[in-house]
Amino acid sequence: MTQTIALLGHPVAHSISPAFQQAALDALGVEARYEAWDTPPGDVPDALERLRDPALLGANVTVPHKLEALRLADSADAVARRIGAANTLVRREDGVLHATNTDVAGVQRALADASVALEGVEVVLIGAGGAARAVVAALRNGGARSLTVANRTPERAEALHEVAEEGDAPPLELRVCPLDVAAGPLRAALERAALVIHSTSLGMRHGPDEAATPLPAECFSPGQAAFDLVYTPERTPFLHAAGAAGARPIGGLGMLVHQGAESFRLWTGLEPPLEVMFEAARAALAARQGAARESKS
Structure with a gap:
């Protein structure tokens, strides 16, 4: 059958x-x-x-x-x-x-394939939707030290505390700030971060904002890893911006x-x-x- x-x-x-x-x-x-x-x-x-x-x-x-x-x-x-x-x-x-x-395993294995170590690192996450919850769980499983979540509505991002802190696993320190690249909290977090993850639909082919990136090139640092959960196109505007600054772009196909x-x-x-x-x-x-x-x- x-x-x-x-x-x-x-x-x-x-x-x-x-x-x-x-x-x-x-x-x-x-x-x-x-x-x-x-x-x-x-x-x-x-x-x-x-x-x-x-x-x-x-x-x-x-x-x-x-x-x-x-x-x-x-x-x-x-x-x-x-x-x-x-x-x-x-x-x-x-x-x-x-x-x-299985999204949690997907995030962890994609980052492992790209040789991105999570243990003890500081991370910035853009977006607080459903995909973000899986990212937070993956970062916690991997032993990340801290996470700053930047979202246009910070109140929505506060709900991620339960994923970061509840349960038996060691908690993940989580901070929330507005998605405002001109503001101090996000700028400071980006300067400290070894990994920046984008979890919204911005930049998705045929989406309403396919030419948009949440962060311009000046927000990235050389050697930083930049991971976009969007998989089409393979090189999103977010990844273009990261690469232009010398950061290491990782697409969402993995x-x-x-x-x-x-x-x-x-x-x-x-x-x-x-x-x-x-x-x-x-x-x-x-x-x-x-x-x-x-x-x-």
């Missing part, structure tokens, strides 16, 4: 997850299809009911459904509960839908593939073929960028 793994989100047509997940399934001879299910907000409960079918292995969940997926799942692990969101659902043999969050690889492991019980997944992801991005250039010509 051919089984199915779904991607739940709205919209999902832009996602390259089907490309690299299907490539991994095919490479290991797993008789399964990875399908994108465009799921408007009101249809999430029905979509989760469909996942209970024995022909389904589970699902990835992307924006805007990660919070609701956690709420509607039958069970959840400590990572998903701590983050307050689920990006992966695993259908168990009894039909139970178990929620977890996080995307690594979180997907961890989900693959949970659905199939198999070791994900990372090289195959990265190759397929890069090919899908290149094809999309080529199509975009043709449409403009």
